[in-house]
Amino acid sequence: MAEFDANNNSALPLPEKAQEKYSLRPRASLKREEPDEDHEDSWKPSTRGRSTKRRQKPKPLSRYRRKTANARERSRMREINEAFEALRRAVPHLAVDAHNEKLTKITTLRLAMKYISALSGLLTAAPGVQSSSVPTTGAEAAAAIAAATTTICGASIGGGGGLVGTAAMSSSSAPLPTTTDHLAALGCCLSPSTSDDVDSLLSEYASDLLCGGGGGSECSSAASTVGFLADHHHHHHSAAFLHDLPGAAATYSLSPSSCSTSATDIVGFPSPLLSADFPVDVAAAFMPFADHPLPPIDFNGDPYMFEDNFACTEFS
DNA sequence: TAGGCCATCTGGTCCT
DNA sequence: AGGACCAGATGGCCTA
Numbered sequence: 001m002a003e004f005d006a007n008n009n010s011a012l013p014l015p016e017k018a019q020e021k022y023s024l025r026p027r028a029s030l031k032r033e034e035p036d037e038d039h040e041d042s043w044k045p046s047t048r049g050r051s052t053k054r055r056q057k058p059k060p061l062s063r064y065r066r067k068t069a070n071a072r073e074r075s076r077m078r079e080i081n082e083a084f085e086a087l088r089r090a091v092p093h094l095a096v097d098a099h100n101e102k103l104t105k106i107t108t109l110r111l112a113m114k115y116i117s118a119l120s121g122l123l124t125a126a127p128g129v130q131s132s133s134v135p136t137t138g139a140e141a142a143a144a145i146a147a148a149t150t151t152i153c154g155a156s157i158g159g160g161g162g163l164v165g166t167a168a169m170s171s172s173s174a175p176l177p178t179t180t181d182h183l184a185a186l187g188c189c190l191s192p193s194t195s196d197d198v199d200s201l202l203s204e205y206a207s208d209l210l211c212g213g214g215g216g217s218e219c220s221s222a223a224s225t226v227g228f229l230a231d232h233h234h235h236h237h238s239a240a241f242l243h244d245l246p247g248a249a250a251t252y253s254l255s256p257s258s259c260s261t262s263a264t265d266i267v268g269f270p271s272p273l274l275s276a277d278f279p280v281d282v283a284a285a286f287m288p289f290a291d292h293p294l295p296p297i298d299f300n301g302d303p304y305m306f307e308d309n310f311a312c313t314e315f316s
Numbered sequence: 317t318a319g320g321c322c323a324t325c326t327g328g329t330c331c332t
Numbered sequence: 333a334g335g336a337c338c339a340g341a342t343g344g345c346c347t348a
Contacts, residue, residue, distance in 0.1 A: 060327075065334085070325060072335070077323070104321065 084108055091115050 061069060088103050091112045
């Protein structure tokens, strides 16, 4: 069986052909900078030079072909940008858009890497998890995440859990929130003040994510986690914060009766993903816990503080 | 004004 | 041959 690294990629080296295919091609400019004896005339195909015959330098494209090539390039870039947009929506991010700024592409990629890393850590580092249940393939990971989503979200809709779906959530036409939504919803209310807070909170939430069953104790555990978060939130932020969030009131509500902790308010969570200080808080939850209080939550909207303050697994 | 980010154009290279 | 992908060049816009 092939070995896989921490990122679930095969540790075996790619075949030479594949390496060639997937590695970056040499830059044309570098090629151009190579010494060439007789200027333009010395142009030859750069690779696979089985033939020593010089080939004619290709002519510039005709105006028509240049136009169509440009159009194709624009549409290609548009697709890439749409993918970036989807990624921006999927990755929880700082409130850098407080002034209508959006994440840059490079920031989006960096956050995505860290977010994936954090989620992987959550899945693999939960206490009491059997090693056999740790996902080792993409499919298993997807199943684990789906199960985690079902655990929280499915139990909620069942009515026995701590999270109670509202009309928006339980409507058959509305898609179920993803695990990411849940993390975002929870994370936006998470503002632990000590590493112990984070530790206990995270371990509880992590086991909820991984329990896979739903109902019963898992539900109350999830409820208490949410209750804790909600309650905790109230000690650290103005309640008005939640009401200011778009759509905050509609999507989730916490059922006090099924919650074992002191969540006494109906708390709305925003959906879909929002930018309001979620990632900082979740990052705080995922950071390697130190013996000192967590850093202040406010990063002044600087996503790179993320990088400076939290060690995450590097993706190779 | 400098620097960052982005869209677009363009030519080179690879693939089908 | 033509499309896809890539990277360099360039100019516009915005912010500190």
